[in-house]
Amino acid sequence: MAHEQDPAVEVEEQFESSRRFLDIWLIQLRDPLFSAKAQGPSSQHLSQACHVVVAPTEQDNPMGLLQTPNTAFTKLGTLLVYLVNDIDRQAKQMEEHLFPGLMTFGEDAGAASGESGEGALQIELSRFLPTLLEAQVRLAQLGAAAGNLLGQLGALCAEQLRKATILQGVHARTAFRGLARALGTMVRLDCLAAQNAHIPHAFAMFKRLLANGTSGTATPASEPEPSAAALRETMAKLEEQFASRSLFRRFVGMHSARGSQTVEACSSPSFLNATAGIIKQEVVAVMGRLDSYQERPGDRGDLVDLLALAVLYSRLCSDEAPFDRKTMRLVLEIHQRVPVLPVFSGALLHIASFLSQNLPPSLDTIVPPTYVRQAVALRETQLQTLVDDLDGFVHSSALASAAWLAQIDGLIFPHRSQEASVTRLAGALLRGLHLAASLKARAQLVIQLHALQKAPLSRACLRQLSHLLTLIKGLQDACNRQQVSIAEALPPTITHMKSGAQGLLAATSASVRLAQKRAQTERPRLQSAARREKLQAALRDAQTAAGAAQELIQGPLRKVVCTALETCIDALEATGQVAALDLDRLHDTLYALESLTYFQGNMARATDCSFLYFNLEILGAALSEACARPEEARKLPYMLAAFLDGHRLLGTYSGSAGPSHEALDAELLGIMEKGLLQWLCQEVQRDLRLHLHASREPRLSLDSSAAALHSAAPLLRLPPIPLHTRALCISDYVERHLERSFYNHAALTPADWQTYCLLASLAQERFGLHVQAPALPEHQLSEGVDVLELLSSVRSFAAHFAYDLPGQHFVERVGAAREVKHLRTLGMNQVAAAIRTHGMGLADNAVNVTYQFLARKVNMLSEFLLQDAVRARLSKEAFDFESGRSAGGSAPYSMAAAQRLTADFRRLGSAPDGLPNLDHLRHLITEIGNAMGLVRLVRAGSMQFLAAALQQVSGSGHSQAPTCFAEAAADNGAWPASDAHIAAAKRLDACLRDLQARSSHSSDYLAMLVHVFAKEMSGPSHSHLSTFHVLVPALTMNMVEASLLAKEALGRQWRVGSPDAAFTDDGFALGLAYILQVLQQNAGYDALQWSSAVLQHYDRERSTIASAAGQATRASAERAGIGQWLSGLVLREGKEEALAAEKENAALLLTKADRSSAEHKLLSDTLACARACFCHVHA
Template identity: 30%
Template sequence: MRTAEEEQEKLRRFVDEWRSHIWEKLEQFDSTSSQAAARDVGDINEDPVQIVTKPLEGFTVLDLIATDNFPFNKLLIVLAHDCHEILQLRKQALSKVYPRLVVFGLRSASEETALEGELQKTFARSFKFFQDLLEFVSKLRAVLSNLVQQLEAIYSGDTTKSSRRPYAAFWNVHLRTAVHCLAEGFTTLITIDEIVAQNTSIGHSISLFKRMLHSVRSEPSAFAMEPDQVESLDSEVSKVDNVLMGGLFQRCLQEDFYGNLEIQKLKTNRQCLDEILFCVREGLLQSLARLDSLREYPYDREKLFGLIAVWVWHSWMIGDAPEKKLTKLVMELQRRAPVLHLFCNVRLVPLQFLIGHLPSWALSSPIIKEARRDAGVVNTSYLAALDDVLSSHSQTLRSVLVNWLVSFDSTVSPVVQQLAIHAMLGTRFKQLTQGVCLANRLRHILRATIDIHAYLEVPINKEQLKKLRHVAEILKAVEAMFHRRSSETALGLGHMLQLAQSQILRRLSPLKAQLEADLLAMSRSTGVFMLARSLTRSGKDMDTKITDALAAVNVAIKMAEGCSSMQSNVILRLALDVICSPNSKVPDDVASEMMDLCSVIELVADVHNVVKLVTDCSFLYWSRDIMPACFKMLYRKTGEARHLQLVVSAFRDPVNLMITGNADLSVIESYEKEMEEAISNELVAPLCRDIETDLRLHVHSAHLKGAVNINPTKTYGEMRHLAELKYGLELDDIHLPGQTLEQGVDVLEIMRNIHLFVACYTYNLNTQVFIERVSNARNRKYLNTVNVRHVANSIRTHGTGIMSTTVNFAYQFLAQKFIVFSQFLFDDHIKSLLIKEQRFYKEIREKGGKDYPVDRAEKLNKDIRKLGLTDDGLSFLDQFRRLIAEMGNALGFVRMVRLGGLHYCSSASGFLHDLDKEMSFQEASRDAGITAGGVYAGKILDQALDSQKISLEGMDYLNILTTVFSQELRSNDNSHLKNFFLIVPTLTINAVEAMLQAKERMSKRGRDASNGMFTDDGFALGLAYVLKVLGQNKDFDSLHWFDSARHHYLAEKARIEDGLDMDGIGSGMNGLQIWSQKLASISEEEAHNMQLVKHLNT
């Protein structure tokens, strides 16, 4: 009972949330003009209800094909099923497979390279998809194999059994639809091949995942897996790798593609291969005739390439040089379209494809050799042609499309009722196809121009970019128009399709009557004999052809009278292939008209998806570098500001692709943030700047004395009122701090960029000040400083809450630095040197010694320096020292923020009573008989004082930062850190040497003075902090390092002074010569020791 109540409660909450969401959407649809305008240009993905027009068939292929001619039925059912299955798989690939493959491995803009293990995780999350992809490919290959077998059986040349073969009458029928569907299947496989080849993340992730599995296989229990599970997973991954990386189309050129069909049998069936070649030639001629014209259909270029793929397959089958005329036709396509786009940004170069897949005997053709020689010239000419079309014809196309927008809006509008119903439907039908073809042409120009410039590495100039932006705007305007009139289009779509189908019926009806008359005239047998003959295919050949033609006409009429679904259109095309056979009585022009009507019906029936295709600009994601320039152009041309929504809509299309492709949320958010930054930087920021400039000019032109008597509060107040009057802008209230002339560096900026601050500033512990490094101010004659007063001013501006936020940022920074710290000590070279030091120190302790010798520390410094130097001459120990100094600077900044908070609290409470005394202003006000308002004011004051007291007492931030890291860094997982105290002596020597060099550079000029500094207490603070965190203070004290260093350098000082005893040298010239000889005999190391002694004494 409780479970039922819980489910009921879940349903109730779901309904409430859905109702709330719908009401929010409906509130956007207001009757006001402004809301209506927003509705016209709004995001079409935000509609509460979306209209999708799609004819749905309620019958199967078996139900649709039902005539009295049973052999004809069987043949047509098999072909229709195969063709329909291929088209369904292609549709599935467009909506599910291609987007997932294209967006696989996309990273956000902040991630230049994938993090360690990220690709393996991505592949693991998509592994189910890759398994489904294998099933998809297997199913598509099986259907293609079956279609090839059916074509081979239909066109079999076994004339000895022709009287018994049920499809002998089909030998002269050109099954164009079947061959085109075979081309569609090949195109699908090739598209997957090209996406996998161009998206290197797929192959790289599979390789890394397999490598990871090899590691898992050695210790499966550590990953909570059984050995059988690992082997099974490795087998599945290898299967994915072999299928995808081996080339799907290349496998179709091998023998395993044909299943039970003997490959030799297919190669010897010349009639079948010739029929396929005829359909390829005819399809290429028809598509080439429409190419680069306003009659080009959206899928023409894909079909063209599919036919080329069939030609390649045919070249492998015949085993001989291909036909010259068809080869010239293919090379003509290569010349007119040297680059084809299969999906989104996936480009395919036909010539490279032919070189990679044609057999050697076909590649030896002189025509192909010549095309390979002229490939560079063809590409350059194609680029020039596209640029010419963009510059000279794009304006014409834009004008045509603008006229179409106006015409379509007025014709489709429900208020237009002047035309007769048939004329109005015919006009709408024509405008639908015209709009789709125009948009398809513009989209090709946009995508091809951008891609060919990127392919040939030719930059796009500003004028070309401006025209490309105009093309994208028109495309999105077409999409918005279809969306705006979607309801009217949906209401008339069924009638428009019936009108087009009626034109096919009008051409088929006379043909049916003529066939029935011919069959009646030739019939001299009883009905029973006719039925037996139709079942066995015996009798006269002409009689059988007429019977088949009549059955095809009946099927075509039935399909033309029914729903325009994908199944019906496929069956209709196959029936028309039979009807329009070479020996039929159908004129060529009538056959061509019916085929064109079928193409238009298919286009209009799926107009919803077709419009999305021809107006999709998701390929702009890979050319998003042009986005800021496009927005900048919009701002410079004030008259084009109304096009902003269209440009934003074009650049937002990649988001829909990412959502469909199941991309990571971080990638989508990164791209949306990139769009927002481009709009902010190129539109909002310049607009705000220009508005501010205009307001300032207006204000200062009326107050010429503003430069003498500055009153920012009054000036900004006048600007605020003027902005409301002139621009209708509601500016924020003025929040200028009263009588504050200087705030200094803002702590918030330092906190947000603490990684830069600690590297560019040095810390002085005594004076509590940060001083900018000289190297960071090369172009200035002064250095910036940050002290407690600056911090107190920032706290006064932003409040005491920034103190806790600073600690959080410092914690994050220290966590990152401890990772680098651990990696340095984990290095094999460093670890081995420290192990040697540990062994040496242990031997000293066993011998009764207690001081760590200075010579040993200097030797370790030299050994680490031998490991290598950076370009700046820094050793690994120098970088490690800088790391600790930056950690100390971060701690010094936290300490300064704490002191700044105390300074602020003490200044704010200077005129208050002693906060340690218990006193309540609320109680005092109540006792004094003050009104309720005064008592409430006393309560507020008490709360402010309590908050001030808490801030004044504060917390020990340094202790918190120590405790939070101690437990983790002292664990067994970080045992390599236990010898850190042994490298501290070497670090101190390295720090003293670096400080001496830095102080010497302070007195020099030029480039040598760039790295000078006179304080770096951050190193000492960081060193003490690390020892505290690691709990190695006692270990370090046991080294007696400072005593050892003091004794060592005092001894060195005495030895050097004894060697340079001036009393024993004498005077005069002779004494000077003796003193010079002794000074020259001092080694470099002794001179260095003298400097260290001097520094130690100071």
């Protein structure tokens, strides 16, 4: 093929183009790369948006790779390479596309609708059908390739063909491994189908759906249903392949049945001996590497393949060609070292059960009857041994990982390409790959054995497992961080290793040529011509194989090239002219070349922890360890990254509505919240509250605050952890939680908003959390107390609220408040909003309820004044005052008379509620005034609502009649209105007329309530109320004393023990004015001239106090002048102290008189304003 380019030139051009691309790309990324290295390891590197991958372009056709003078070797080698490469390609495609779907099929459907839910499983199976059909085709190709390869190996080992080729069956290791790979793939499919119970159930329900769908449709007999029949046939074939769990058994049974061509070709003792030798050699090699840092990523998978090949071997053996006992004993004893083997992700192969179910009865002589039971019992001992050795294994693995990380960081450095560095780099990369594989195998084995034995994981074991997962993902993170440098260093490293392999092959070829020359020149005496001819043929074959390998190694490495190289090395081994040590070096070099060529993919598979997708509960248990050891917080991103590998199963689950990435992220976040984040939020919030409490209590010492800071700070300093569909930032989560918590608490207790603002600022100071202060929305009075609730309990409202007459609103009393720091209010806007919500009937309802309340209270007032002692005392007081006026005097009612009347009432005892009589009467009048204030407030709110409502209607003024919308709708000729439009217009007109009528009349509810009781009280049965006005002075004095005490209590710091604290209580004045108006005693009260009497009394009291203070000052001055010569006497000191006390007492009396006078003046003015509310009412 002269037109093809030389392979050496091709590889040089490929390497040069890759080098130029990397140089240009590295120039652009050099600065960001150095900055990333300076930052050190971080969890952000575990999931990067851009990956640099160095991998060759694959070529599946091996034609033309082997060009040798030996035509038989060229043809046979090309055929074997083609079959092995085809098996590898089909197996890889099924592992990437079919296996994840089989693992996760039906999970969401079973969770959503249960095991018996047909709809979800049928829909999911229909969406999964394209993947199954593609896998069916690939499985057929895999079976055909495996059958062909089995036949070729059988023919290769036949006696009549052994001299026709240099590649003898006993040395065809590559071909046997390819056959084992095909058989292992079938075993994996059977294991996956056996593990997922949804698959056969889905096929059964889908067939029932097809039967119901076709039987229910009536079609003519002449019209067949080819599509339905074809679908049923296809579903039957798919069910037989993927739900029967017998792919491997059918293949083995088909090719081991007596009379088949395969048995005829493969039943020879030479083939069986070659197969046994390959199995023994491979098992010994793999078992020697297991559980050590030399374990390769595919070793445990190779054991699955070898077990499948051993079963086929045992089935092909017969009485004429018995099985090799040593080989089969070696296979049967595998479970003593490895109890279970990972098939794919979380699926397992139970070695003892698999062998006992598939080995033929002829092996009963070496398989004990209790083989499976012994294996099951041995698992407990193996699990305990693994748990006991886990601590030491983790410790040594941590040391090995640290050493590898330090070595890889030192070797991968820009502008460093010496030969020694390249050699050490290749060895370091391989050691890292083997280390990751051994760590993953140990962690997977421990977890799956615990799940298989249903044994709980201890806290120590959980801690060690979390360390193992951290080490695994730490190795992956190191490769991700150095991926640019690794991508830059891999091509020269591979080129250098290829040069080494070429040197080995060249040395081998040179030794063979030397042996050929020696054989031609030297002829031993005792050597026959046949033996000389055989030796020369072997040397020629060795030279041919070495030359073919040299040509292959010069070109670019691909999977098919590696398979061809392995075939050439097998041919070299078959000649027997190459030393075993040289062959081992060639095998190791070829393995290293293949591993480094696909290093990034191999490392990703070696650190793939997708098996944890089926063990998510371990994350919750491991998080409890993270809470107990917060100093190890940096391990959390790596541990979470291990559980995020489950997305790889979902990412390749194409063509089905299986578990979604969002669902997995949500489940992981739920586990994180339950196991860590909620605890962290509680810990931070508790620390903040304790610290704030300690700052307010200096004597309190809280050592736990430092412990909380030590436990929470490492977790809060973690960078954002990338998930698949979102990112988790622990500090942001805690900030949002604190913001919600502070806002909710501040909304429930608005008076404590400043406390939560302090906690927010304290979070910034102690933990660096940027927590927004709880900014509550502005409060609206219209959104406060429910008016309907108050009207349903007017009695409670009148007793628990204080009325402010000028501001026309109510304030809740401190003693009746639900909490001391928050008092409810009721104002005009709230009433207007309530009327807007409930309608104008609310005002009428308020008047009716108030009327019933007033009837009870006025009756109580009448009964109080009807008492003989009260009536007699008031009658005498009124008679004395009228007698003084009839004698020609015009003096007002004196303060002394009011004080005597107060003293008389105190001597009368207490009311039924335990209060003094005057206090009881004051409370009664205050409640009456509060009820009248509520009526006044409702009237004002209704007027406000009517004014606001009428502003929205055009022509709604008092001087203009409102528009008739019904007539306008009926007279519209251009657009005639329907009946519904006219009915709506009439309803609108009625509403507007009602608003107009209410706003024009504006019912005076106060006058109504005055008239209804004035008629009743004017009769002779209530004559005892005629002296009520005489009691007003004593009541005002009692009210002034109560007001002074309430305002003093309001000014104190702690108001918990002062339920009567208030700044206003105008309900007493309004109630007093209402009673005077109802009893028609305003003139009698005015005749008392009580206001002027109070002013005169306090003027005289102030003058008396001032004169007494002046006399004391003058006496002090006189004594000071007389007693200068007695300055040393003790008597003078005592008198001076007495004079100072007299002055202080006079000042206190003057202050008290001023406050009492001001309070009397305020009450008098408030009473005048309250009486003005009834000035237009004529009883």
